[in-house]
Amino acid sequence: MAHNAFIQLGAITSMNLRNMSQRAASSIVALIGIAGVVTVLVGVLSISEGFRAVLDMSGADDVAIVLRNGATDEMGSGLAQQQTRIITDAPNIARDAQGPVASPELYVVVDVPLRRTGTAANVPLRGVGPQAAKLRQDFRIVEGRGFTPGTFEVIVGRGAASQFAGLSVGNHLRWGTTDWLVAGIFEDRGSVAESEIWTDATVLQGAYQRGNSYQSLRAKLTSADALQGFKDALTSDPRLNVRVFTEKQYYEQQSRILVTLVSTVGAAIAILMGLGAIFAALNTMYSAVSARTREIATLRALGFGPLPVVASVLAEALLIGLIGGVIGMLISYFAFNGLRASTMNFASFSQITFAFTVTPRLLVQGLAYALILGLIGGLLPSIRAARLPITTGLREL
Amino acid sequence: MLKFLPLLWANLNRKRLRTGLTVASIVVAFLLFGLMQTLRVALTGSPELAGVDRLVTMHKVSIVQSLPLSYLTRVRAVAGVKVASSLDWFGGVYQDDRNQIAAMAVDAPTFFEVYNEYSLPAPQKDAWLKDRAGAIVGRALAERFGWQIGDTIPLRSNIWTRRDGTNVWPMKIVGIYSAENGDNQGLYFHYQYLNESRAEIRDMIGWVVERVEDPDQSAEVARRIDALFANSSTETKTATEKAFIQGFANQMGNIGALLSAVAGAVFFTMLLVTANTMGQSIRERLSEIAVLKTLGFSSAGVTVMVLAEALLLTAMGGVIGLLLASAATKALAVSLQQFFPVLGMPAKTYAIGALLILLLGGLAALLPCWQAGRFKIVDALRRV
DSSP: OHHHHHHHHHHHHHHHHHGGGGGHHHHHHHHHHHHHHHHHHHHHHHHHHHHHHHHHHHOOTTEEEEEETTOSSSTTOOBOHHHHHHHHTSTTBOEETTEEOEEEEEEEEEEEEBTTTOOEEEEEEEEEOTTHHHHSTTOEEEEEOOOOTTSSEEEEEHHHHHHBTTOSTTOEEEETTEEEEEEEEEEOTTOGGGGOEEEEHHHHHHHTTOTTOBSEEEEEBSSGGGHHHHHHHHHTOTTOOEEEEEHHHHHHHHHHHHHHHHHHHHHHHHHHHHHHHHHHHHHHHHHHHHHTHHHHHHHHHTTOOHHHHHHHHHHHHHHHHHHHHHHHHHHHHHHHTTOEEEEEETTTTEEEEEEOOOOHHHHHHHHHHHHHHHHHHHHHHHHHHHHSOHHHHHHOO | OGGGHHHHHHHHHHTHHHHHHHHHHHHHHHHHHHHHHHHHHHHHOOGGGSOTTEEEEEESSOTTSOEETHHHHHHHTSTTEEEEEEEEEOOEEOSSTTOEEEEEEEOHHHHHHHOTTEEOOHHHHHHHHHOTTEEEEEHHHHHHHTOOTTOEEEEEESSOOBTTSOOEEEEEEEEEEEETTSOOSEEEEEHHHHHHHBSSOSSEESEEEEEESOGGGHHHHHHHHHHHHTTSSSOEEEEEHHHHHHHHHHHHTHHHHHHHHHHHHHHHHHHHHHHHHHHHHHHHTHHHHHHHHHTTOOHHHHHHHHHHHHHHHHHHHHHHHHHHHHHHHHHHHHHHTTTOSSOOOOTHHHHHHHHHHHHHHHHHHHHHHHHHHHSOHHHHHHOO
């Protein structure tokens, strides 16, 4: 009996799938609907994956950022030169031949036109100390050369160079009364630094009339566990009034709103679109069932059980979901993966460049979602098909 | 034509399930459309809210750089400028880092002349102008934290330090304003309070907002202002408020474009769904249509009826969807006010929505209309 049911199931399902071409138009509509949902879902979520990737990469556990107490970002912070000296003398900072591996930095924004629209965007301009590159593990110049300390020269992150106009090697930029030369382009495996323009901190102090003050200080710690000791030393020093984060904490906090926003919006869009796609799939499957009323009734009259009928309709719906899902996966992967974009991060009031990142996990999620949509779309119609009274079904035109 | 309405209704009622599902998917499409519009405006600001006669003058290098205070007086003297006020971003934080408050230090006497869509009861206005430590807050902000007139609140700045080394600035609330442009989440206080107490810099202002006498002359006035400071150590960039907000919107970058793309994708899908359903129901009814034609209906008449049916279907879905979107926006506005102080479905959405209903219905009916108008009566009647 079980064997028989199995044969019935195989026969009826394969027959059903083979005559799907009869209902091609509406099947294709449901399929496009599901493919659209998957594309949008994966596309939107790949943005938040992209942010996350940038910020994960940027934040090291063994690099500390020191800001003035009360400041929530580098731009609003301020540290006097005297204070930066005290901080670099604190315990638990890694040292090398050039002294403590620490960089007192300035962070301002400059207007640079977006390539896409030509309108000005807030691009971060960071003044860095001589040890800055050692604080970013994978920092390297990929084009041109580094800036010459003491001169009006800048180096530009790869992300910034791709999103904003006029940031190519050899170009001159005019900000205020000073003329800056782009000396090189740098890379740091896609971290936040790649959204920035860097120059010598002391030159920037002069250009921005900052005297000898800085805004933040980055320091390499001897290990990730050394943070507490470092923090305690600074917060108990009466000469200082600062807050200390690890770079990882800092970037997590900087990106929290943006990441939460994008993933919430992405999920909401996906759920609503999914609802729309379910309606489309239900419509398709109901009309598929009603078009086959006589056929199903004939099969039932011949002795096929209700279960194989349910299974055959579900199989059709799942096949639509599967194909739609795979199409959506392919479209989203080829359209979005690696796409570079920039947006405003209000936490730092400056632009952040990132790449859409379609991870395998997202693709699997998309496909699973497509199958769920197909399943829901097929379930109710399949039950209707199985419940159809045979005699009325046979009488139907 | 109206007498055919019952016939249209009966046709839609023939397969209730199908009609219901189709309407439901259109509802979802319009709901998404309404929400996308709201979100896009919330994320990118709404240039429509900008005053047509307002200009913004900022530091040429970046808005975060300050201008000398003397620029305010010099701008006021430029021909064509009616009144000018200064603004400084305060970076307000209340109690917790998450409670960021849009607080601005402004030149109080000119503030209401420049921003005439902000209103404050006269006694409160007088009280504010007299009290240098006084601040006015938007109604929504006051409600959010339960602030009353007379309260003094400790507002932290993530930018400015007081001369005594602290960064908590007591603000005495002396007025609660309401603004027609929807910005009811702001806090405005006297520039003098900031300038006299901050440790960092003195006699510098963030940016200047001007009202011009004649909006048609805006470009010329802007040019004159910038010419005034050209070749100085602090050059300026003046643009209309609209361009200023638009520039900000562009900074959000691809996100805005992406939202439009999502809305486009949703609509394309819904178009297919509706067109497919319409096509199907017309195909099933070809013999009936043939009967109608036999009874003397012209091809054009039949076509109009098919079109009307499609429009009725999309209009039902569209109206319900937009109403739902508006209700959802209202519900969300409360829980999201921390991120989006001003969240509301832009009024334009309804107009665009109506256009989309026509477009969607029209396109969906295109193929069925063509089918319905074209066939030969005898062929259709012969069909089973």
